[in-house]
Amino acid sequence: MKVILASDHGGIHLSKEIAELLEELNIEYEDIGCNCADSVDYPDYGIPAAERVASGEFDRAILICGTGIGMAIAANKVNGIRAALVHDLFSAKATREHNDSNVLTMGERVIGAGLAREIARTWLTTEAQGGRHANRIAKLTAYENK
């Protein structure tokens, strides 16, 4: 699995934690920043990361901002992206099983690093269930392609 990691200035500390987790899990990843204290705009990082998932260059993205909301909105503008804003372990598992989410977003100002790491670990290691859920995802794809 190849993961692209991005954050705005509001997510740099949590992004570093997630990079460490990806290394621990031996998952190949690219960190596209911002790695900066200066104020930047989350679409400038979230949209390019999502596009690189949609193109097939990466399998998944993990995007961090202050709340996780801006990154989720930005990523979900890109066709083929199913971005899930997750701040609890139940949703981390469910969004992989049911939504086959290919982007995880989290807010550094919302949850601590320990929980965020466990959410990312769960999200990265849970498979999509398919079946009736695949039919629902197919409807989303059909809407995008209409």
Ligand code: RB5
């Ligand atoms: C930046 O201040 C903040 O607005 C951003 O990180 C994010 O929370 C937006 O949704």
